[in-house]
Amino acid sequence: MAVDTVAGAMAPVMGFALVGALGVGAQWVAWRLRMPAIVLMLLAGLVIEPVTGVFNPERDIGPLMGPMISIAVAIILFEGGLTLNFHSLRGAAEGVKRLVIVGAPLGWLGSALALHYVAGLGWASSAVFGGIMIVTGPTVIAPLLRQARLKRRPAQLLQWEAIVNDPIGALAAVLAFELILVVNTPEILGTAFWEMARGIIVAALMGLAAGWAVSEAFRRARVPEFMKVPVLFTVLLGVFALSDHLLHESGLLAVTVMGLYIANADLPSYAELRRFKEHATILLVSGVFILLAASMDIEALSMLGGRAAVFIAVIILVVRPVTVLLSLAFTKLDWPERLLVAFTGPRGVVLVAVAGLFSERLVQSGIEDAALLTPLAFALVATTVVLHGFSLRPLGRLLGLAGEGTPGVIFVGGSQFAAAFASQLRELEVPVLVADANRSRLRSVRDTGVPVFFGDILSEAAEHGIEIMSYGRVIAVSDNDAYNTLVATDLAPEFGRDNVFQLKRARQHQSRHALPPTLGGRNIAGGMGYYEIARKSTEGWKVRSTRMTEDFSLKDWQEHNPDAVLLAEYSEKGTLRLISETSEPKAEPGTRILSFGPKVADDQDTPVEG
Structure with a gap:
């Protein structure tokens, strides 16, 4: 098969096949070697482009890459919402509420301060990227929890925080970005806030309405069994596209709310639906990680310098622990559980994808240091994925929160x-x-x-x-x-x-x-x-x-x-x-x-x- 369309370019079909093979292969090898799969996927992505130049997503896929990653993130968050059954929150509900209601604003503030005073970015870029950094990556947490075998409550805390805060982080970035546009344009401040609030409310209502409609249709047998998954995916994509059209990145909130509603609707075929999307999510996570790693510019990474390393250390060792410990103060959670959550904050797909989007938009608005957001996001993701991928299980064992010995x-x-x-x-x-x-x-x-x-x-x-x-x-x-x-x-x-x-x-x-x-x-x-x-x-x-x-x-x-x-x-x-x-x-x-x-x-x- 010919692989050249331009000099050195690979045909898109061959590229998709390569990404799929590397993604699934990395997960299989990780299972065999009992290693974090995310680490191998990142390495695979770096090898095929920055190291060997075999496959460059921007060159070989072109304009399809952005929409593909957006849709993949939406499906991943929807599947994450499907795991959020309120019955499973027993014992962890108070902690989850604190991590979302108190932890999200604190994390935003702490990350923005670290970006400005440690990484040296301007306030505009720091505010936008600080909002995105609220997310802790359900695409990373899920495989790590599967491998670490943590006790139920700390595992629930990490899983719920990651999934719920993902759309919140994206919306926080939207809020900061809109405020920056207001400062740089003569648009009335109240009008900008109204447009954003309307988008958020409409997104939440769309998610609820879609979840209710799908649940009722399935419960009343309006959809045959063999069409349930196709119908679900079609509605999911429609809700995401329409909500995103009204307010960019609000589609993530809509699909998360939709998944959350369906997860708590007690559908008879819920287990089959969830398993199918779990399989789809494994493929999507693999593909997205490899695409993002393959898209990374080594020269851009080299621009970060030593301040970026110090910034990442501050985020992992100061901002994250302080945010979690303040959020969980005066709760019934044990100290080992608080410490485990405080020192576990891997970032994932949403962080890199949304950072890349707003980096481009801020640069177009005249904020030049925003060009560093994408490489900074990738460096943070790579560091936290490798660190927590190897440390979560040992830390859980040290704190008495992970299974030891023979299963x-x-x-x-x-x-x-x-x-x-x-x-x-x-x-x-x-x-x-x-x-x-x-x-x-x-x-x-x-x-x-x-x-x-x-x-x-x-x-x-x-x-x-x-x-x-x-x-x-x-x-x-x-x-x-x-x-x-x-x-x-x-x-x-x-x-x-x-x-x-x-x-x-x-x-x-x-x-x-x-x-x-x-x-x-x-x-x-x-x-x-x-x-x-x-x-x-x-x-x-x-x-x-x-x-x-x-x-x-x-x-x-x-x-x-x-x-x-x-x-x-x-x-x-x-x-x-x-x-x-x-x-x-x-x-x-x-x-x-x-x-x-x-x-x-x-x-x-x-x-x-x-």
Whole structure:
């Protein structure tokens, strides 16, 4: 395929393919290496243009880049609004209100002062850019929270602050920009304020109206299931475009309000809608970050000098902590939670995109130092993304707000087998929890000292009552095959399909009775079903932990335990691996294997049992 349209230029289609491949590839590599994905995406963007010059967005995409980034940011903020269910705010509502109502103005003021006195910008550029710096980047916070496994309340604070303050920051920049225009033009001050207030009010009302209309149409089955996502995206783009036409950047507020309304409308198909947009957001975040990084001018970055480095340090170490600590003063939040939020403020896509927009407009208005806003924004984003990408989880652990050690296991369904399996894992210091809606089934589990949750694992009570960050796997072992399949299917997107297991369904071997293979999780316990396990438990089968050594290998163990089935293996490094029908154990020396089987007559594995 030809890639040249101008000398050295790449065809737009090839450019889009390259950005997509690099974005998704960076996220996959980050997952494999357990690194912050944003860091790799920034590096990928820098490599393809400032370093190698392979792909230049402004040259190869041209005027499409601006609208593309604007629409991508709108969709990202809309998806963020969809995550803001008021029920999930329990315990964090007061902190979120303070961070928005008190924190936003304080952050604006502190950032503007730092820009003027530290970075050396004029008051006009400082006021506009200070407003944009209120945002803390939902595009960055979401992947960081996914990796850091923080406790619920600090995670909620960071997520809500990022999403709610994003449109507020953009509107603050609009306010400052309009005031500058008023100062530089003979327009009446009251008229400028009225135009801006009208735009904000109309944007909020448009978001509410669109959210209500979509929710009612979906609830009353006015839209068929296969058209719900296309209709939603069409309405989203229409609301964003119309609101943005009335007041620039107010479209971000409109789509956020729209997403917030739909998130709290209790729609039956809400989970499917949200998951689809989560997938779309991953693609958009990847693409936008790479495009912005590839668009960065190295010469412009070099113009910043040492004052920019000092400015970034002041923002991270002074402005952000002071803003958060003052905002959260006299709240019920613990000090570790306040400190974690205070020293976590990564910036993201919206900051760079909006800074680039207003930088150009301010320069056109005769404010020359505004040309530094875009490189300054990119330097701040790159620094905070790398810093918090590597520091959030260690800081959370240091403050006791992040999961430590091996991700735990949730057993759904109380039984003798679940209690025995969970007890063995607990002895290995793996977090475990047994959940069941039948209190009597939890009695025997509770007697073993294993933590229990009384209720449905899919209920709202479980969502708010279980610290999910401590767990990384789910095993559905109830006596109801259909319920096990429902649990595995529903929790697979959150835990990952490879981390969701269930007992083999009773009629799975008969094709006309079997559920589709796309439903449910991976089979565990050697393909045995609930009633077979229950029968063998009454016959004396037990769950045991056995340590492998140089002199006692897996082959030796299998010879002594021919009827036993492997359940899991736990390495010396603290890695837990559950064994399904399709996986083979490694069982290296030092590894402990957990098995379910009868007691061996000669008891030859006793010396190495746990």
